[in-house]
Ligand SMILES: O=C(O)C1=C[C@@H](OP(=O)(O)O)[C@@H](O)[C@H](O)C1
């Protein structure tokens with residue numbers, strides 16, 4: 337039902353003829369922006385988001401909240417440019433909470449954050465809220481959220497698969513209480529329940545009963561952002577029971593929040609320095625953050641780069657030599673495509689582990705990376721929970737992206753080092769980084 341990018345256009349990925357030297361300003365974090373929008377919408381007073389990400393995922397989130405009655409006003413300060421990578425610097429969104437109501441339709445696109453974070457919000461609204469999205473959204477797991485909300489008192493009609501499309505019949509309030517979920521397929525199940533929980537009558541106690549829990553930094557981000565707006569959260573990492581999170585009912589404050597740059601979207605630019613023996617600086621890299629992209633400092637250092645964090649930002653300097661890595665990426669799964677691309681260019685094999693759940697991301701990322709790297713002459717095999725990558729000399733060809741923004745940026749990384757790589761549908765980067773092709777060319781001085 338949405339205008340999912342289906343353009344088959346081929347984009348010739350720029351080839352780097354020398355060391356890349358650049359400073360790249362990266363727009364705001366998707367994960368922070370979409371959490372901040374939800375929390376601001378549920379607050380007892382208006383709030384501000386500064387330097388929010390403007391991308392498909394965050395605009396879908398904003399549009400959905402507007403459909404439920406929330407006011408979101410976009411303002412651009414006079415210092416910002418009209419186009420370009422600095423756009424969001426001067427931008428701020430004023431969020432004005434209001435009584436949440438249906439009937440409404442929410443288009444989730446293929447945004448995990450929208451399809452998981454909003455059903456609990458809809459259960460607080462009055463009236464029916466229909467959820468629909470891209471075809472892929474029907475395949476992504478949502479059962480953890482649907483089943484949990486039913487236990488907590490919500491009425492939801494789905495087709496029995498525990499997936500989209502579905503309708504949440506909001507009753508204007510939700511009991512809340514205790515619930516067990518298996519969040520091994522997505523940490524977003526836990527984040528979704530916690531984010532709306534201050535507004536549940538009894539708050540919530542969420543107990544994860546599955547084997548593994550991926551993407552812990554993203555759950556930490558949820559907890560930190562809840563606390564920053566005044567919520568009371570008990571959680572395992574500050575002395576609570578393992579795998580149990582409790583949020584008490586309370587009013588939330590409207591805050592003035594400046595969104596950090598998206599460190600996962602900084603990945604391809606840092607990778608460019610690593611593989612070309614160059615130097616790339618990302619301004620405004622936070623000293624402390626819950627974003628998983630911060631792990632790139634360690635990962636790319638192990639793969640041959642060196643990182644320094646100064647007032648100018650994070651600078652990665654490469655030597656042109658890239659080493660393979662054996663690493664569990666379970667906590668930072670969204671970094672996998674970019675790491676796989678770098679690993680395909682390394683001087684030794686790599687094993688990427690702990691990311692079986694990537695089979696249920698924007699596309700089956702393990703299958704997609706294996707197929708696309710191998711079609712360029714690579715030697716990648718899928719394991720039960722990741723990838724084994726043996727570097728081989730690669731050649732040009734079409735790199736398919738399967739409507740996955742991180743496949744497009746992964747292919748672009750390879751294209752820097754391998755002549756003749758063409759990215760199919762680079763426009764899919766609009767999910768989180770609409771300006772990617774221009775930023776990439778700008779980094780190369782084009
Ligand atoms: O909560 C979030 O903002 C996210 C959590 C992670 O999801 P999974 O736990 O489903 O991997 C991550 O991969 C996704 O890009 C963003």
Ligand SMILES: C=C(OP(=O)(O)O)C(=O)O
Pocket residue numbers: 446447448449670697698742768
């Ligand atoms: C997995 C991702 O997105 P989503 O929020 O749609 O799950 C991602 O951005 O890598």
